[in-house]
Structures are given as C-alpha cells and as structure tokens.
C-alpha cells in the first residue's frame with residue numbers, strides 16, 4: 332500500500348508516517364480477513380430504489396480456490412440504512428447472515444455459521460444484498476472485500492487475530508479426539524456417545540490451557556464445529572489439526588483445513604513421500620505421534636513403521652503421549668535416535684485424550700502432558716513457528732506453573748532450547764537453567780553434549796531456582812538436553828535440545 336508521502340510534505344513525512352502506521356495498526360486490528368490485500372473488491376451504492384428488494388452483485392471465483400473469505404462494510408447507518416448479506420455459488424444458495432455478521436469464510440471442510448461448507452466451484456458467485464431499509468434521499472455505499480485462498484496460502488485458522496501479544500511461555504495440548512472420530516463420553520442419560528467438540532474445549536479452558544489442536548483421525552468434519560465454537564472460546568487459540576492415521580503409523584498435521592491423504596499403500600498415496608508432498612503443499616506442520624507404541628493387534632498401526640520416511644521432512648515428534656512417558660511404551664528413545672542422526676526435530680507432547688470428561692489428574696486427561704511453547708504472541712503462526720524452532724518443553728503432569736527455561740551462552744551469543752550455538756573446539760559455554768515448581772527434584776542432562784558438562788546434574792531446593800554449569804566444546808556437532816526429575820526420580824519436565832555446532 333502506498334501512502335501519500337510524495338506531495339511535497341517532506342518536513343512532515345515523519346509525522347505522516349507515524350499517522351500512517353497508526354492507521355495501519357488500527358486497520359490491522361479491525362481487519363477480519365487474511366493479512367494480504369483482497370483479491371476482489373466490490374463497491375457500489377444502494378438508494379431508495381433498492382428498499383425492500385435484493386441486489387445481487389456478481390464476482391468470479393477462479394479455479395483451485397480452497398477458501399473464500401468475505402468482509403463487508405457500508406455507510407448510512409446514521410440514516411438507518413440497513414444492508415443484509417447472503418451468498419450464492421454458481422449452483423446453489425450458500426447462506427444468509429442478514430445483518431448479524433460483517434465477515435464470513437467458507438471452505439470445503441468448514442464455514443462461518445450461517446453459511447454452508449462445501450466445494451468452491453469456479454465461476455460466477457453472487458453476493459446477495461438485502462435492503463430492509465433505505466430511506467428516501469438516503470444512500471448506503473458498500474464495500475465487499477473478497478479473498479481467495481489456495482492450498483498452502485498462509486493458513487486461515489479459526490482466530491483472525493492474535494489472542495494476546497506478549498513474549499512468554501504458552502501452554503497447550505496438541506493431541507485430542509472428539510466425537511468426530513473415536514472420542515466418547517457419557518450422554519445426559521448415561522450412555523456412551525460420540526463426545527461433542529464443545530466438551531473438549533471446555534475441559535481445555537478449565538485446565539487453563541492457552542492453545543489446543545483437536546486432532547480427529549483422518550477427519551476434517553471437526554473444523555466446522557471448531558469454526559462455530561472459536562468466537563465463544565476467545566481465550567483459547569484453536570489450531571486446525573488432524574491425526575493422519577495410517578496402517579504404518581500416526582502423525583498429526585497442524586495448520587491446514589484442506590484434506591490430506593492417509594491411505595498409505597493405497598492408490599492415492601502409495602508411499603510416505605506422497606503424503607509428505609501433500610502435507611507440504613498445504614503449508615502445514617507434521618508431528619509423528621507415539622512412535623514408541625507397538626504395532627499389531629495390540630494397537631493397530633500405532634508404532635511408526637512407515638518405510639522410507641525422510642525425517643528431514645518431519646518437524647516434530649510426540650515424545651510423550653498421555654501417560655506413556657518412560658518405560659517400554661516411551662517414544663523418547665525414537666526421538667533421541669533422530670537427534671543422534673543429526674536431525675533437529677522438536678519434541679512435543681499430546682494427551683491423545685479420547686474422553687473430555689476424564690478426571691483431570693489422570694493421564695490422558697486433556698493437558699496431560701502439556702506442551703509449553705515460548706512465543707511472542709498467542710497466534711497460530713507464532714505458536715507453530717516456535718514449535719518448529721524447538722522453543723518448547725513438556726510439562727509431563729500438565730501443571731499450570733512448572734517452568735523450564737534453558738540458556739546457553741558463549742562468546743556473547745545466547746541460545747535457548749531448539750537453537751544452535753556456534754561452539755568451535757575449546758569454546759567455554761555457560762548454561763543457565765531456570766526451573767520453577769520442582770523443589771526437591773533434580774536436573775539431569777541428556778544427549779551426547781552431556782559429557783562436556785562440568786557437572787552431570789544438580790538438586791533443586793527452591794520453588795524458583797536458576798542452576799548454572801559450564802561446558803567446554805570439543806569441536807564436534809552435539810546436542811544437549813536438560814530434563815527435570817521429581818524427588819521420586821520420575822521425569823516431570825522434558826526440555827528440547829540446544830545444538831552445538833563446530
């Protein structure tokens with residue numbers, strides 16, 4: 332967008348720029364559609380001639396559109412001008428929001444309530460403008476901004492704006508099921524029924540979570556329910572998710588709402604690379620779920636056995652799944668194996684909850700474990716970016732306040748969990764570990780970088796404590812992770828690694 336700075340007002344350019352910035356910020360806050368410029372802008376005027384009639388304004392939808400978003404505004408409200416809103420696609424009526432919504436969105440999987448989800452046919456669509464009232468000698472100037480999103484465009488989630496804007500640790504659960512797959516709970520009369528999506532979000536907010544991904548098996552139908560619930564749960568970031576559930580392993584896909592194949596070995600996705608290609612086309616993030624579970628009749632397709640997986644295309648691994656932390660069903664070893672191979676893959680956690688009404692102290696209650704993410708704001712883009720960067724630790728019991736913050740400092744550079752730190756041979760590195768809520772527990776080190784440390788661990792005596800130790804780099808590529816164990820030796824906080832590079 333060009334601002335009018337070119338009109339001989341150089342002396343005032345700075346103040347105009349500030350005004351422009353303020354206008355831009357105001358527009359950004361008021362704006363409901365995608366951040367980029369609209370693909371179509373329709374403008375026009377309704378006068379008394381339109382009173383108690385319908386005006387249909389055509390626009391052309393190109394082929395290959397995945398989502399249509401409309402934002403509508405008009406003038407003349409002070410003269411009681413009213414414009415109601417509806418939509419027709421090339422074949423059928425798609426919805427009527429009257430005067431109750433100024434913006435809405437439609438996709439194959441979901442739509443703003445009042446509108447119908449479904450295929451977005453290319454061709455001539457019509458915005459239907461109803462005019463219950465335009466006074467004599469009055470007018471209403473309208474503007475409709477329309478965005479066409481294609482697969483892989485900046486993901487349109489359920490929240491148009493960041494829910495909060497501050498740099499801090501945000502807590503969430505990335506793995507849950509509702510009645511849109513095999514999530515169930517007791518009905519009002521006590522029968523086991525597919526559990527409504529509302530229950531899952533209610534339990535997540537009751538636990539104090541900041542973000543969730545509801546990940547029904549191979550489904551996209553839950554996106555419609557989440558689209559409806561998001562305005563009500565305005566203190567909870569809802570990230571579109573689904574569990575790609577194959578016979579050779581399960582993986583969560585975060586971000587897109589478009590369909591992605593799961594029929595590994597079938598005609599549409601014969602190899603894992605075919606699924607990954609579809610995932611990448613959507614711009615989504617993928618996380619391998621519970622790879623440490625067995626496969627076979629005990630848990631069909633649960634372990635990760637997909638042949639020819641290119642781990643360079645995997646962003647995250649669910650290192651802790653519900654109550655499967657350490658022991659024979661642990662997935663931590665599978666993740667560490669990838670780290671030992673030189674991959675940088677973020678460990679995340681997921682409750683894999685299948686009953687939102689489960690007692691909150693019991694795994695896999697929603698939020699057990701909690702994935703805790705350091706991000707500059709509570710938005711889909713910020714949280715997924717931070718997960719990709721590894722700025723993450725896992726709170727195994729899903730408390731509201733336990734904290735693990737790790738900083739490695741060398742030659743004036745600081746790395747946090749997930750970051751790489753340049754450390755040629757002989758580099759002295761100081762590691763500061765800030766732990767909250769683990770008094771009586773201990774810090775332990777993991778990874779091949781642990782042997783470089785001056786001390787193998789430390790007891791925690793305070794509720795809020797920072798422990799420091801030193802490392803001397805040996806010039807090799809290493810990874811180093813900090814975990815926190817409780818007084819009983821059980822893992823309570825799992826950190827992501829800091830990567831030492833020569």
Ligand SMILES: [Zn+2]
Nearest residue numbers: 574581620621
């Ligand atoms: Zn699974």
Ligand SMILES: [Zn+2]
Nearest residue numbers: 506508574683
């Ligand atoms: Zn699951």
